[in-house]
Amino acid sequence: MMFRAHNNIRFLPSGSASYAVRWALLEQARSSIHLVTFSFMKDETTKKLFALLKQKAQAGVKVRIIYDEIVNRTTFIIPLIKDLHQYGIETYGYNSLKDNWNINFKKGHPFKQLMLNVKLKLKQHFHEKYFIVDNKHLVIGGINWGDKYAYGGIQPKAWRDTDVYITGEVVQDVQDQFLSDFEMQKTWQILKHTKIQYAAFAHQYQTIYKDISLRRHQYPECFDPIPLLHPEQRSIPIAYMAHKPYDENELKLTNYLLEKIKAAQKRIYWGCHGIRPPRIFAEYFKDAVDRGVEIKLITNSKKSSRTLMVNGLMGWMYWECTKHYKYLLEHGIEIYEWQKPGAFHSKNLIIDDDFVSIGSFNIANGSSFHHSESNIVIQDQAFCQEVYEQFLTDLKDCKQIDPNTFNYPKVNAFDRILHERNKMIRPDLLTPSIRQDLAEGKFKDFPLYEFIDIS
Known part of the structure; x- marks a missing residue:
């Protein structure tokens, strides 16, 4: 972990504060939207998001998404996520319910292998929540996508939650991580059909996963020069x-x-x-x-x-x-x-x-x-x-x-x-x-x- 000196940050202590920034950033997106979330709720907020992402994808904005696959099955949103593919939007569900059920009879009792996988389905989750717009704008925190988050600070029954909005050097560190995770999940979608277990795959993939220079080479368009802060903006590490x-x-x-x-x-x-x-x-x-x-x-x-x-x-x-x-x-x-x-x-x-x-x-x-x-x-x-x-x-x-x-x-x-x-x-x-x-x-x-x- 490295502290980056030149950043600006805005505290967003409610869903309403965060979503005001979220919608504005997504509307102005011109080149890319990289989004990760634990869950999408099947409600008006997520439908608005998906409609906006489709519109942006049709306008040439590259949209990439990583989400927790099992949790989003519980919100019944998977069919709507799959519909995004028709618009060129790339999505990867982490730890899919369908993955890793193959049994290797050389590695112990089949029932024990089966139970281990059941436990991993319950425990191994992609719990992150952030998105990056045009390589420059980052919103990160605890807020997922849905009405109960968006109406925080507006409706009494909405949830109390927090995000921050960041511009500056540290955004590229998050971009590096997103692209590493994205490439890892893309590779896993191919290799999982070889019946390799995820733990073995992750171990073998480490050299590639941690090679930041490789991400910069693969996605040069995702690393624009860092914009200078305005003179009135205080630089925060x-x-x-x-x-x-x-x-x-x-x-x-x-x-x-x-x-x-x-x-x-x-x-x-x-x-x-x-x-x-x-x-x-x-x-x-x-x-x-x-x-x-x-x-x-x-x-x-x-x-x-x-x-x-x-x-x-x-x-x-x-x-x-x-x-x-x-x-x-x-x-x-x-x-x-x-x-x-x-x-x-x-x-x-x-x-x-x-x-x-x-x-x-x-x-x-x-x-x-x-x-x-x-x-x-x-x-x-x-x-x-x-x-x-x-x-x-x-x-x-x-x-x-x-x-x-x-x-x-x-x-x-x-x-x-x-x-x-x-x-x-x-x-x-x-x-x-x-x-x-x-x-x-x-x-x-x-x-x-x-x-x-x-x-």
């Missing part, structure tokens, strides 16, 4: 970080965020739709509180969580979150539950006075170990203050959990056996208890509690 647990077999954001939490001196303010941190994050939070750091976490209430995917996966999301509460609250971490009708879906992290991370990464096992994520990192006191003030505004719509009166579930999430993927965390970041459990073999591949940790 920004870094982009992609997190690819299955494509690169690394936990980049997990490791980086642990580093930042470990170094925190004053405050850690973080929100997301559900608080289900891996044990290592909880232990880092405890250590931070012990050295005087104030930690406030925002998440959904039992009621607002029901507006999440499939009725909050039939109430499971909130129930699972509360299994993490006891340890956190007993060690001084403050938890605030969102009280508005629509869900809290924003994922802003503030550390001390000059660090902000905004993107798709949740405080959850899914983001930490399994999901493909994208975040931007800003080191700037003025911008940090702006995001901090929004956090204080959000707190006014929350209710703090009282550790003395809360009805805790009987199960404590941090008593559970570790997931095997804890072994992928950088060794120097491991806490003593987790290092000991790993050394003693106290871990499992896909333990039952993680089976449906879809964020």
Whole structure:
């Protein structure tokens, strides 16, 4: 990860603010639209998007899309995505439901191979949300495509979410990543018919995947000279970080965020739709509180969580979150539950006075170990203050959990056996208890509690 010095950023703390920018950028697109998303909702917002993309494609704009294939089956949007192909729009669905069901009888029991693939279908997701227009304009954050996002800040039941709009040097870093992912998924569509497993394919593809110069050679039209900032625009250092647990077999954001939490001196303010941190994050939070750091976490209430995917996966999301509460609250971490009708879906992290991370990464096992994520990192006191003030505004719509009166579930999430993927965390970041459990073999591949940790 590298900080780029010359950038301009605009904070978009609601769906209405983000979509005003989104529609304007898409309308003015002249050469390319590169879009990634976790989900498209089958509603008027997505229909408007698809109509605009078709119009732009017919006008000669190159449109490329990557999306999470399985999640978009649950929104019944796949036929509309396939219709885009008639207009020359290239789309790739990540981890398709149809992929990887072949059995290799030389590699173990067929049932075990089958169950591993079922688990990967539930866990391996493309959770990123951003788009780039004409190689210069980037919108990135936690907002997907749909009415419940677009009407945030307008309708009470719409979701509270965040994006940022960026121009400048860092946009080319995101462009590099998009084209690497796009080429990887295009290649996979060809090679998957050879019956190779995705993990083996990803391993073999690494040299190509990480060769940025190759992307620049393949797509020279996608890397225009970086436009100069206007004299009145303040230059802000920004870094982009992609997190690819299955494509690169690394936990980049997990490791980086642990580093930042470990170094925190004053405050850690973080929100997301559900608080289900891996044990290592909880232990880092405890250590931070012990050295005087104030930690406030925002998440959904039992009621607002029901507006999440499939009725909050039939109430499971909130129930699972509360299994993490006891340890956190007993060690001084403050938890605030969102009280508005629509869900809290924003994922802003503030550390001390000059660090902000905004993107798709949740405080959850899914983001930490399994999901493909994208975040931007800003080191700037003025911008940090702006995001901090929004956090204080959000707190006014929350209710703090009282550790003395809360009805805790009987199960404590941090008593559970570790997931095997804890072994992928950088060794120097491991806490003593987790290092000991790993050394003693106290871990499992896909333990039952993680089976449906879809964020």
